[in-house]
Amino acid sequence: MNAAPEAMVRVGDNPPAEMATLSLVLSAAGIDHQVDHRSGAVLVASGDAPRAMAEWTTYEEENHGWPPPPPPRPAMQPGTPPTLGLMSLLALFFAHTGPWQAHSLWFARGAVDSEAVLVQGQWWRLFTGMTLHADLAHLAGNGLIGGLVIHLLSRTLGYGTAWLLLLLAGAAGNLLNLVLRESAHLSVGLSTAVFAAVGLLTGLQLVHSRTRSLRTLLLPLGAGAGLLVLLGSGDARTDVGAHFFGFVTGLGGGILAGPVFPAAPPHRPALQAGLFSLATGLLITCWWYALR
Numbered sequence: 001m002n003a004a005p006e007a008m009v010r011v012g013d014n015p016p017a018e019m020a021t022l023s024l025v026l027s028a029a030g031i032d033h034q035v036d037h038r039s040g041a042v043l044v045a046s047g048d049a050p051r052a053m054a055e056w057t058t059y060e061e062e063n064h065g066w067p068p069p070p071p072p073r074p075a076m077q078p079g080t081p082p083t084l085g086l087m088s089l090l091a092l093f094f095a096h097t098g099p100w101q102a103h104s105l106w107f108a109r110g111a112v113d114s115e116a117v118l119v120q121g122q123w124w125r126l127f128t129g130m131t132l133h134a135d136l137a138h139l140a141g142n143g144l145i146g147g148l149v150i151h152l153l154s155r156t157l158g159y160g161t162a163w164l165l166l167l168l169a170g171a172a173g174n175l176l177n178l179v180l181r182e183s184a185h186l187s188v189g190l191s192t193a194v195f196a197a198v199g200l201l202t203g204l205q206l207v208h209s210r211t212r213s214l215r216t217l218l219l220p221l222g223a224g225a226g227l228l229v230l231l232g233s234g235d236a237r238t239d240v241g242a243h244f245f246g247f248v249t250g251l252g253g254g255i256l257a258g259p260v261f262p263a264a265p266p267h268r269p270a271l272q273a274g275l276f277s278l279a280t281g282l283l284i285t286c287w288w289y290a291l292r
Helices: 016-028 044-064 083-097 105-110 114-117 125-132 136-157 157-179 191-208 214-232 239-255 269-291
Strands: 007-008 033-036 043-045
Touching: 007 044, 016 033, 016 044, 033 269, 043 044, 114 125, 114 136, 114 157, 125 157, 125 191, 125 269, 136 157, 136 191, 157 191, 157 214, 157 239, 157 269, 191 239
Parallel strands: none
Antiparallel strands: 007 043, 033 043
8 A cells, every 4th residue: 555645835934036045945955845836835745844944944044134235325416516627627738738748848847756746845746747648548548537437526525525635635646656666757647636536435435334344345445446457557658656556545535534524425515616616726826836
Protein backbone atom coordinates (compact mmCIF):
# COMPACT_ATOMS: atom_id res chain seq x y z
CA MET A 1 0.00 0.00 0.00
CA ASN A 2 1.48 3.36 -1.08
CA ALA A 3 1.94 6.08 1.52
CA ALA A 4 -0.32 9.09 1.17
CA PRO A 5 1.45 12.13 -0.27
CA GLU A 6 2.64 14.59 2.37
CA ALA A 7 0.37 17.60 2.79
CA MET A 8 1.58 20.92 1.40
CA VAL A 9 1.48 23.98 3.63
CA ARG A 10 1.97 27.65 2.95
CA VAL A 11 5.19 29.37 4.00
CA GLY A 12 4.55 32.77 5.51
CA ASP A 13 2.12 35.36 4.23
CA ASN A 14 4.07 36.99 1.45
CA PRO A 15 2.88 39.67 -0.97
CA PRO A 16 3.37 38.85 -4.67
CA ALA A 17 6.53 40.96 -4.83
CA GLU A 18 8.24 38.68 -2.25
CA MET A 19 7.21 35.34 -3.75
CA ALA A 20 10.13 35.20 -6.18
CA THR A 21 12.59 36.08 -3.38
CA LEU A 22 11.15 33.41 -1.08
CA SER A 23 11.40 30.86 -3.87
CA LEU A 24 15.07 31.72 -4.38
CA VAL A 25 15.78 31.41 -0.65
CA LEU A 26 14.15 27.98 -0.51
CA SER A 27 15.94 26.84 -3.66
CA ALA A 28 19.28 27.92 -2.21
CA ALA A 29 18.51 25.92 0.94
CA GLY A 30 17.59 22.86 -1.12
CA ILE A 31 13.96 22.81 0.02
CA ASP A 32 11.44 21.52 -2.54
CA HIS A 33 8.52 23.89 -2.96
CA GLN A 34 5.80 25.02 -5.31
CA VAL A 35 4.79 28.54 -6.28
CA ASP A 36 1.04 28.91 -6.73
CA HIS A 37 0.64 32.17 -8.60
CA ARG A 38 -3.17 31.98 -8.58
CA SER A 39 -3.40 31.96 -4.80
CA GLY A 40 -0.18 33.91 -4.29
CA ALA A 41 1.34 31.24 -2.07
CA VAL A 42 4.62 29.37 -1.76
CA LEU A 43 3.96 25.79 -0.66
CA VAL A 44 6.28 23.24 0.96
CA ALA A 45 5.78 19.79 2.39
CA SER A 46 4.55 19.93 5.97
CA GLY A 47 7.69 18.21 7.18
CA ASP A 48 9.85 20.94 5.60
CA ALA A 49 7.75 23.84 6.91
CA PRO A 50 9.74 24.56 10.13
CA ARG A 51 13.04 24.59 8.23
CA ALA A 52 11.56 26.72 5.43
CA MET A 53 10.25 29.26 7.92
CA ALA A 54 13.63 29.33 9.70
CA GLU A 55 15.44 29.99 6.41
CA TRP A 56 13.04 32.81 5.50
CA THR A 57 13.27 34.37 8.95
CA THR A 58 17.07 34.29 8.80
CA TYR A 59 17.01 35.91 5.36
CA GLU A 60 14.71 38.72 6.55
CA GLU A 61 16.87 39.39 9.62
CA GLU A 62 20.10 39.50 7.59
CA ASN A 63 18.60 41.83 4.99
CA HIS A 64 16.63 44.10 7.28
CA GLY A 65 16.89 47.69 6.08
CA TRP A 66 18.55 46.69 2.81
CA PRO A 67 18.84 48.28 0.39
CA PRO A 68 19.25 51.50 2.37
CA PRO A 69 17.09 54.45 1.36
CA PRO A 70 18.69 56.65 -1.27
CA PRO A 71 20.38 59.80 0.02
CA PRO A 72 18.18 62.87 -0.10
CA ARG A 73 18.51 64.91 -3.25
CA PRO A 74 20.15 68.22 -2.38
CA ALA A 75 17.72 71.07 -2.30
CA MET A 76 18.50 73.44 -5.14
CA GLN A 77 18.50 77.19 -4.74
CA PRO A 78 15.68 78.86 -6.68
CA GLY A 79 16.47 81.01 -9.68
CA THR A 80 19.10 80.64 -12.35
CA PRO A 81 22.73 81.27 -11.37
CA PRO A 82 24.68 83.56 -13.72
CA THR A 83 26.94 80.68 -14.81
CA LEU A 84 26.31 81.10 -18.55
CA GLY A 85 26.95 84.83 -18.34
CA LEU A 86 30.19 84.31 -16.42
CA MET A 87 31.45 81.68 -18.86
CA SER A 88 30.64 84.14 -21.65
CA LEU A 89 32.67 86.83 -19.89
CA LEU A 90 35.53 84.37 -19.59
CA ALA A 91 35.34 83.80 -23.36
CA LEU A 92 35.28 87.56 -24.02
CA PHE A 93 38.31 87.97 -21.78
CA PHE A 94 40.12 85.31 -23.81
CA ALA A 95 39.18 87.15 -27.00
CA HIS A 96 40.89 90.21 -25.50
CA THR A 97 44.00 88.52 -24.07
CA GLY A 98 44.48 86.01 -26.89
CA PRO A 99 46.25 82.65 -26.49
CA TRP A 100 49.36 82.21 -24.38
CA GLN A 101 52.30 84.00 -26.00
CA ALA A 102 55.64 84.94 -24.51
CA HIS A 103 55.24 88.65 -25.26
CA SER A 104 51.68 88.93 -23.92
CA LEU A 105 51.42 91.39 -21.03
CA TRP A 106 48.42 89.54 -19.60
CA PHE A 107 50.25 86.24 -19.31
CA ALA A 108 53.51 87.83 -18.21
CA ARG A 109 51.75 89.58 -15.33
CA GLY A 110 48.90 87.16 -14.57
CA ALA A 111 50.04 83.55 -15.11
CA VAL A 112 50.64 81.31 -12.10
CA ASP A 113 54.46 81.49 -11.87
CA SER A 114 56.24 79.56 -9.12
CA GLU A 115 59.16 81.98 -8.86
CA ALA A 116 56.96 85.08 -8.88
CA VAL A 117 54.61 83.64 -6.25
CA LEU A 118 57.00 81.86 -3.91
CA VAL A 119 60.07 84.12 -4.21
CA GLN A 120 58.64 87.54 -5.05
CA GLY A 121 55.39 87.18 -3.09
CA GLN A 122 53.02 87.89 -6.01
CA TRP A 123 50.09 86.05 -4.40
CA TRP A 124 47.54 87.57 -6.77
CA ARG A 125 48.76 85.32 -9.58
CA LEU A 126 47.10 82.39 -7.79
CA PHE A 127 43.79 84.04 -8.72
CA THR A 128 44.54 85.84 -11.98
CA GLY A 129 45.95 82.70 -13.56
CA MET A 130 42.50 81.07 -13.31
CA THR A 131 41.03 83.67 -15.69
CA LEU A 132 43.61 83.04 -18.46
CA HIS A 133 43.63 80.19 -21.00
CA ALA A 134 46.37 78.86 -23.22
CA ASP A 135 44.24 78.40 -26.34
CA LEU A 136 40.67 78.03 -27.58
CA ALA A 137 40.48 74.29 -26.82
CA HIS A 138 41.64 74.97 -23.26
CA LEU A 139 38.93 77.59 -22.84
CA ALA A 140 36.22 75.39 -24.40
CA GLY A 141 36.97 72.44 -22.12
CA ASN A 142 36.89 74.53 -18.97
CA GLY A 143 33.87 76.50 -20.10
CA LEU A 144 31.70 73.51 -21.07
CA ILE A 145 32.62 70.89 -18.48
CA GLY A 146 33.54 73.36 -15.77
CA GLY A 147 30.41 75.38 -16.39
CA LEU A 148 28.22 72.35 -15.65
CA VAL A 149 30.03 71.53 -12.39
CA ILE A 150 30.08 75.15 -11.23
CA HIS A 151 26.41 75.55 -12.13
CA LEU A 152 25.54 72.54 -9.94
CA LEU A 153 27.59 73.94 -7.05
CA SER A 154 25.86 77.32 -7.50
CA ARG A 155 22.43 75.67 -7.41
CA THR A 156 23.44 73.79 -4.27
CA LEU A 157 25.00 76.58 -2.19
CA GLY A 158 23.90 79.74 -3.95
CA TYR A 159 25.93 81.43 -6.68
CA GLY A 160 27.70 83.91 -4.39
CA THR A 161 28.82 81.29 -1.89
CA ALA A 162 29.85 78.92 -4.68
CA TRP A 163 32.03 81.39 -6.59
CA LEU A 164 33.76 82.72 -3.49
CA LEU A 165 34.53 79.22 -2.19
CA LEU A 166 35.76 77.86 -5.51
CA LEU A 167 38.03 80.88 -6.08
CA LEU A 168 39.56 80.47 -2.62
CA ALA A 169 39.89 76.70 -2.99
CA GLY A 170 41.27 77.06 -6.52
CA ALA A 171 43.91 79.53 -5.35
CA ALA A 172 44.83 77.21 -2.49
CA GLY A 173 45.17 74.36 -5.00
CA ASN A 174 47.44 76.47 -7.19
CA LEU A 175 49.59 77.30 -4.17
CA LEU A 176 49.94 73.65 -3.14
CA ASN A 177 50.81 72.75 -6.72
CA LEU A 178 53.70 75.23 -6.61
CA VAL A 179 54.95 74.50 -3.10
CA LEU A 180 55.11 70.74 -3.59
CA ARG A 181 56.92 70.89 -6.93
CA GLU A 182 60.71 70.71 -7.10
CA SER A 183 61.03 72.62 -10.38
CA ALA A 184 59.87 75.98 -11.73
CA HIS A 185 56.30 75.92 -12.99
CA LEU A 186 53.95 78.07 -15.06
CA SER A 187 50.22 77.45 -15.45
CA VAL A 188 46.96 79.12 -16.42
CA GLY A 189 43.32 78.09 -16.60
CA LEU A 190 40.09 77.76 -14.67
CA SER A 191 40.51 74.00 -14.31
CA THR A 192 41.97 74.22 -10.79
CA ALA A 193 38.78 75.99 -9.69
CA VAL A 194 36.67 73.46 -11.63
CA PHE A 195 38.20 70.56 -9.73
CA ALA A 196 37.90 72.56 -6.52
CA ALA A 197 34.16 72.67 -7.30
CA VAL A 198 34.15 68.88 -7.74
CA GLY A 199 35.92 68.56 -4.38
CA LEU A 200 33.49 70.96 -2.71
CA LEU A 201 30.49 68.95 -3.92
CA THR A 202 32.14 65.73 -2.73
CA GLY A 203 32.96 67.17 0.70
CA LEU A 204 29.44 68.53 1.14
CA GLN A 205 27.98 65.12 0.25
CA LEU A 206 30.23 63.45 2.82
CA VAL A 207 29.10 65.82 5.57
CA HIS A 208 25.41 65.80 4.69
CA SER A 209 25.10 62.02 4.26
CA ARG A 210 22.43 60.66 6.61
CA THR A 211 24.45 57.55 7.45
CA ARG A 212 28.10 57.15 8.43
CA SER A 213 28.85 53.67 7.10
CA LEU A 214 32.07 53.02 5.20
CA ARG A 215 30.00 52.53 2.05
CA THR A 216 28.32 55.93 2.26
CA LEU A 217 31.67 57.59 2.95
CA LEU A 218 33.46 55.92 0.06
CA LEU A 219 30.77 56.46 -2.59
CA PRO A 220 31.15 60.28 -2.83
CA LEU A 221 34.93 59.96 -2.66
CA GLY A 222 34.89 57.37 -5.42
CA ALA A 223 32.64 59.52 -7.58
CA GLY A 224 34.86 62.56 -7.08
CA ALA A 225 38.04 60.60 -7.75
CA GLY A 226 36.43 59.11 -10.85
CA LEU A 227 35.69 62.58 -12.22
CA LEU A 228 39.26 63.60 -11.41
CA VAL A 229 40.63 60.68 -13.42
CA LEU A 230 38.12 61.06 -16.25
CA LEU A 231 38.40 64.80 -16.71
CA GLY A 232 41.67 65.68 -15.01
CA SER A 233 44.13 63.74 -17.13
CA GLY A 234 44.82 64.42 -20.76
CA ASP A 235 47.74 65.23 -23.02
CA ALA A 236 51.24 66.15 -21.91
CA ARG A 237 50.23 69.79 -21.36
CA THR A 238 47.56 68.91 -18.81
CA ASP A 239 48.49 70.18 -15.35
CA VAL A 240 47.49 67.07 -13.42
CA GLY A 241 48.98 68.48 -10.22
CA ALA A 242 46.77 71.57 -10.34
CA HIS A 243 43.72 69.40 -10.95
CA PHE A 244 44.58 67.05 -8.09
CA PHE A 245 45.35 69.78 -5.57
CA GLY A 246 42.28 71.73 -6.66
CA PHE A 247 40.19 68.65 -5.86
CA VAL A 248 41.98 68.15 -2.52
CA THR A 249 41.53 71.74 -1.36
CA GLY A 250 37.92 71.72 -2.56
CA LEU A 251 37.30 68.48 -0.67
CA GLY A 252 38.72 69.99 2.50
CA GLY A 253 36.70 73.14 1.95
CA GLY A 254 33.51 71.15 1.46
CA ILE A 255 34.09 69.17 4.67
CA LEU A 256 34.75 72.39 6.62
CA ALA A 257 31.84 74.25 5.01
CA GLY A 258 29.36 71.38 5.39
CA PRO A 259 28.45 72.09 9.03
CA VAL A 260 28.09 75.80 8.22
CA PHE A 261 25.88 75.33 5.17
CA PRO A 262 22.91 72.98 5.72
CA ALA A 263 21.82 70.49 3.08
CA ALA A 264 18.98 72.86 2.20
CA PRO A 265 20.38 76.38 2.82
CA PRO A 266 17.77 79.12 3.02
CA HIS A 267 17.33 81.34 -0.01
CA ARG A 268 18.95 84.69 0.77
CA PRO A 269 19.29 86.76 -2.41
CA ALA A 270 20.95 89.71 -0.68
CA LEU A 271 23.60 87.47 0.92
CA GLN A 272 24.36 85.72 -2.37
CA ALA A 273 24.64 89.04 -4.19
CA GLY A 274 27.00 90.32 -1.50
CA LEU A 275 29.23 87.23 -1.61
CA PHE A 276 29.30 87.33 -5.40
CA SER A 277 30.33 90.98 -5.27
CA LEU A 278 33.09 90.03 -2.83
CA ALA A 279 34.33 87.32 -5.22
CA THR A 280 34.23 89.74 -8.15
CA GLY A 281 36.02 92.39 -6.13
CA LEU A 282 38.70 89.87 -5.20
CA LEU A 283 39.43 89.13 -8.87
CA ILE A 284 39.44 92.81 -9.82
CA THR A 285 41.82 93.57 -6.95
CA CYS A 286 44.15 90.79 -8.01
CA TRP A 287 44.28 92.07 -11.59
CA TRP A 288 44.88 95.60 -10.29
CA TYR A 289 47.93 94.32 -8.40
CA ALA A 290 49.07 92.43 -11.49
CA LEU A 291 48.86 95.38 -13.90
CA ARG A 292 49.87 98.28 -11.67
